[in-house]
Amino acid sequence: MADTVDTTALLAWVREFARLIEEHRDLLTELDSAIGDADHGVNLHRGMSAVVAALAEDTPDRPAELFKRTGMTLVSTVGGASGPLYGTAFLRMSAAAGDAETLDGADVAKILRAALDGVVARGKAQAGDKTMYDALAPAVAGLEEAVGNGQPLSHALGIAVRAAEQGREATIPMVARKGRASYLGERSAGHPDPGATSVTLLVVAAAAALA
Structure with a gap:
């Protein structure tokens, strides 16, 4: 694993x-049909x-421009809650990348922390709300700890993936407190959160590509 990653990576x-969103589009839509608007997979795939x-x-020739263009495109093409949330995440990553x-x-840990902060600012989500936060927050924490302990990025991202997957699975028994799923009350329990599932794919993609 290289010590640094460039714009190409x-x-x-x-x-x-x-690619992962396309591969899992139907699954994401199926999950969203149980507790949401049944459009998460379709919307994210379009975006x-x-x-x-x-x-x-x-x-783009710099990381900041790459993340900025990604975020702006998502905001302009994705409907529902996922467009603003993912768009904000990438725009915050752009700002954190600087020049x-x-x-x-x-x-990498810093930009993903900025992405998480953007998700919180946009969606006001907290741990246990049954949202993408429940997968992204432990992934970021795991990545930060591993990098801080001197682990190579490849190993640190592996830790982040496992943390995200555990966070996603932890949403299954939760009762949603945010978004359309919250309207279902206790009936929202028993299903993985679609946003937690898609953001886990973002972490999985990082581990696969930044190697």
Whole structure:
């Protein structure tokens, strides 16, 4: 694993996320049909397809520009809650990347922390609300701890993936307190949260691509 990742590697991350969203589109929609509007997979697939097309048309040369274009494309093409949440996450990542041409492990942890902060600011979610926060927050914490302990980024991202997967599974018995799912009350329990599932794919994509 390289000590740093450049824009090409980060572009591969975004493309891998888009591929995983396409692969799991029907699953995400099925999960959302149980407790939401049944459009999470379709919406995210449309948005990430637009992102891939936009990045192919004009490939950014710095991480910040890559994340900015991704975020703006998601905001403009994705409906429902996922567009603003994912758009905000990527825009916060852009701001955190600054003028850097490459990112090291600490930088990757920093941009994902910024993404999480953006999700919280936009959605007001907390732990246990049965949202994407419940998978992203433990992933970020695990990544930060591993990088802080001197682990290589490849190993740290593996830890983040396991934390995200555990967080996703932990949403199954939860009663939703945010979003459309919260309208169901106790009936929202027994289903994994679609947002927690899709954001786990974002972490899985990072681990796959940034190697």
